[in-house]
Amino acid sequence: MNKYAIVGVGLVLLGLAFAAVPELTGPLSLGESIVTVIGVIALLQGLRTVQGRRHADVGQTELPTPERPQELPTPGEEIDATIESGDVTFGRQGRKLNERLERAAVDALVLGEGLSEDEARQALENGTWTDDPLAAAQFTNTVPDWAPWRVRVRTAVRRDRPRRARRAAAEIARISGVYDDE
Template identity: 35%
Template sequence: MRTVTAFAGLTATVFGFAVVVDRGLAGAFGLDYLVVTLVGALALVQGIRYGLSRRKTTFHATTTDDPELRYHVPVPGDDVDVEFAGERSLGRAQKRERVRERLREAARETLVGYGGLTTEEAQERLDAGTWTDDPVAAAALRESPPRPSLVARVRAMLRTESPFERSARRVVDELVAIQEGSR
């Protein structure tokens, strides 16, 4: 049976190539609706037969190696998280001081680079709180920041962000304004 099927397939393939090469050969056989339908039905039967024979075969799974792990490269600022430093946690004071020092350093560099000040003048303005007109940003980077009033503390309790986060955000906003030239 297998030899007959292989011979029929080979004959059909050769005939198909012959029809493509010589169009006159196709007219001799009269490729009308009936012939095309029979060829389609034969193709459908063969497709079903091969599909059913594949159902009996066993599947083999391939095991793959573990994916390559990416090397983690630190991003500048990864070690400083203003929101995490604002939460109540152990070591909060050290985290806040580290963020505050980074902000002071950025402000000093901004005042020197964009404000035309020397490093000593920038440091004096940061310590005195005269580097900006924003009182919250100025107080955040002063050497000894003043204690907020009772009204300011009550307002801070009603806000969604902590006073530390708010002051850090205001400092960054001021630094961006200085760098963009709007201050």
């Protein structure tokens, strides 16, 4: 054990003994002068500690690099990318997109409109699930009879599958209560 530690422990024990049995301090007759001496010693010790800290190197903790937020895909982003790419043909990509849109439309009609799954599929087949003739044409492959004649002529002249898919996706989002933030 260090000699200073031994002296410190001894002084603490002596102080505890004086506190426990005050009669032991009678023969010492220490007056106010001892309080002044102890105060000066405490002040000098405090100054020594401050000086030691002023001249010591400051050690700073290095913080780890904060995590960057992970980029997660937005739901529906894949459908939007497929529609924008123009791969809305009758091939595999087009069938896959049509199946996803149909599944989303059925879910939207069941959850948003309160229809049963069979009623939702029937509404898609009839084109009655929306007021938008191009969106309705996405699942019927023909423009509904109730559509204005201009729309029927325009879609007969040009088959615009990406536009129909885009309109169907927008209508599904509207029914679901999902709105584009952009």
